[in-house]
Amino acid sequence: MRGPAALLPAVRRLLRGIVVVGTLEDAEDLVRARPDLTAVTAEGDLLGAHFAQGGSAGAPSLLEVQASVDEAAAELEELAARCEELAGAQAAAAERRTECAALVEELGERRRAADREKSAVAQQLGRLAGQARGAAGEAERADAAAARAQEALEQALADVEELAERLAVAEESAPFGEGGAEEPDTSVRDRLAADGANARQTEMEARLQVRTHEERVKGLAGRADSLDRAARAEREARARAEQRRARLRHEAEVAAAVASGARQLLAHVEVSLARADEERAAAEAAKAHREQELARARAEGRDLKAELDKLTDSVHRGEVLGAEKRLRIEQLETRALEELGVEPAGLVAEYGPQQPVPPSPPAEGEQLPEDPDHPRNRPRPFVRAEQEKRLKAAERAYQQLGKVNPLALEEFAALEERHQFLSEQLEDLRKTRADLLQVVKEVDERVEQVFTEAYRDTAREFEGVFSRLFPGGEGRLVLTDPDNMLTTGVDVEARPPGKKVKRLSLLSGGERSLTAVALLVSIFKARPSPFYVMDEVEAALDDTNLQRLIRIMQELQEVSQLIVITHQKRTMEVADALYGVSMQGDGVSKVISQRLR
Structure with missing residues (x-):
């Protein structure tokens, strides 16, 4: 390798x-x-x-699994195509079945229509047969009547001929002429004439009756012919209906055969669909199995790839670490040459790990043992972990010291001067704060004293003024926090005569207004002012309360000047001067004054 x-x-x-x-x-x-x-x-x-x-004993390779998956996918596509084909055949069979059912329904409807038409034709044939039988009877009766009329006509003709012969014999036997015999009897002649007229009348009636019967016979004959033609037409229609019924029966048999074939075809299609569903389920199961095998193969491939990536990363990290170590060694060699001026070989020979480590200097406040043979005072062998720990501790101490600042003395002097100035300012602020607190305390004491005196005077005056405005009533001022006069509030309790309520919200509008006026007057009397301004303070008062308020205003009028805005005439009557604003016809406002005293 x-x-x-x-x-x-x-x-x-x-x-x-x-x-x-x-x-x-x-x-x-x-x-x-x-x-x-x-x-x-x-x-x-x-x-x-x-x-x-590997081989036949191990798991299939990725290519084999992929080939199996492709084969299963192709088989699945083939089965899907076959399923689509069978689905199309099923749809066509269902459509054919629907068409056949519609055809059967149409043939049944046509058959029922033919039956209804046949029934109607039979009814019409029966009705025409009855009419024909009636016409035949009527024709026979007309023939009999015609025969009787013919006999009557012949009898009438015979009578006429007999009368004519008799008349001729009578004329021959007794002719009229000059020097002739005696004339016949007129009564006989009249009778014979009457008989001839009657015979002619009878002959005329017989002829008319014969003509009438002939016309009726002709009419009956025509009606019989039309009924005969209608009967023939009905028979022909019945024959056609029979033929159509036979044809519909044949078509129904054909439709039933087609429906039977469609049902058989549908059964075959359903069987094919069931077989296709089974094959599809088997194909899907095979596909799922192949997909599981493919997933396992992919998982194994991913594991192998992860292991390969791990080995590759380890190799790369080793290479990078080696390169960093080499670069670090080169930097240390360069630093040793630049800063210490020592060759790397000499540095290793003098300070290498084979040399013992000299004892460390004592820390601040630490004392070394006096015995030179003590382990603390003797060199120790080089241990890399201990020396790295000492190096890190020295680097931390060096970083804590920081860089040397040559201007530290000047900065210390400036900071000391700044500290002294801020200390003096802080002392001045403390003294100022103490003075301000003393002033605040004096102001609070004075405010508390003034407020207490004003409250007591106002409360005393309020009781007197309220009792004057509300004879028989009681009113007083109550502190909400008597222990702290600087933050306390003042509640007004008023009980008019005849009432038990003390809250102002439960009083009427006039009573609240009069109570407020009583409080103002109490303040005016406790702490008088050169003048007062009032704006319609008596607007909600009745005449009795208004008179009481006017008396109090007259008392105030003795020591102060009152400016009152009012619409009450009784208030205007006690005034020294009136000032009003009016508008003339030109729309310009004008101030009018009137001194009453």
Whole structure:
């Protein structure tokens, strides 16, 4: 084997006991002779004393598995094509079956129509036969009537001839002339004339009756002919219906035969489909088995590839590590020459691992033993791990020291001066803070004193003013936090006469307004001001409460000036001066003033 020197030991160790031979027979002979060796052939067969891999005894190769998969895929495609063909045949048979069923249904419908038509023809034939029988009877009756009329006519003719003969004999026996015999009796003549007229009338009626009967006989004869023709047409239609019925029966038999054949063909198709489904299932099972074998082969291929990649990476890492070591050695040699001026051979000879390591200097605060034979004071043999640990500790200490700063003294002096200045500023800030806290304390004490006095005066005045505005009522101011006068709030409790409520939200609008006015007046009296401005404070008050408020305003008017905006006339009556704004007809506003006192 040839290869990188760094990898050859590992490769030799991996391939120890493996011999390459030409054929499998040579491998068997070698293993039989040397059971401790493993033989591998050029085809990839691996043979040992207790195992054999490759060839017929091992798993199929990737090419064999791929060929099997391709064969299974081709077989599956063939079966799929056959299934498609059988599916097409099944679809055609189903379509043929549908057509035959439609044909059978159509023939049945035609047969039922022919039966209905036959029934209608039979009914019409029966009706025509009845009509023919009626016409024949009527014709016989007409013939009898015609015979009787003919006899009556002949009798009438005979009577006429007899009367004519009698009339002629009468005329010959008694002629009229000059000097003749006596004239015949007129009554006899009249009777004979009447008889002749009657005979002629009878002859005329007999002739009319004969003509009428002849016309009826002709009409009956024509009707009989038409009925005969209709009967012949019905018989011909019945014969055609029989022929069509026979043809439909034949077509129905043919359709039944076709349907039977279609059912047999469908049965064959179903059997073929079942066989195709079984073959397809078998093909799919074979495909699944081949896919499992292919998956196993691919997994083995991936494992082998991963192992090969691992070996290749190991080789590459070995090569890279060797190159790094060589580069490191070259750098160390160059550094030794540049920084120490010592040749690598001399450096190794003087400080190599064969030389003992001198004792380490004591650490800060550490004392060495005084005995020179103590192990701490004697050189020690070179141990690479210990020396690497000492090197790392020295490098960490060196990095902690950092680089030498030549301006460290100047920077220290500047920082010290800065520290002294900031210390003085901090002391000034502390003193200022103490002064400010003292000022705040004094301000709080003064605010607390002023607020306490103002609250007490306002609370005292509020009780008096509230009792004046609400005679019989009670009102007072209550602190929410009496222990802390700087953050406390003030609650107003008001109980008008006749009510038990104290909350302002439960009072009416006028009572709330009057309570607010009482609080304002209390503040005004506790801490008077030169003037006050009020904006419609009495708008929601009735006359009684308004009068009470006006009296309080008059008291305030004695020590202060009140500016009141109001619409109440009674408030205007107690004022010293009135000021109003009016608009003239031209739309321009104008201020009007009026002094009352």
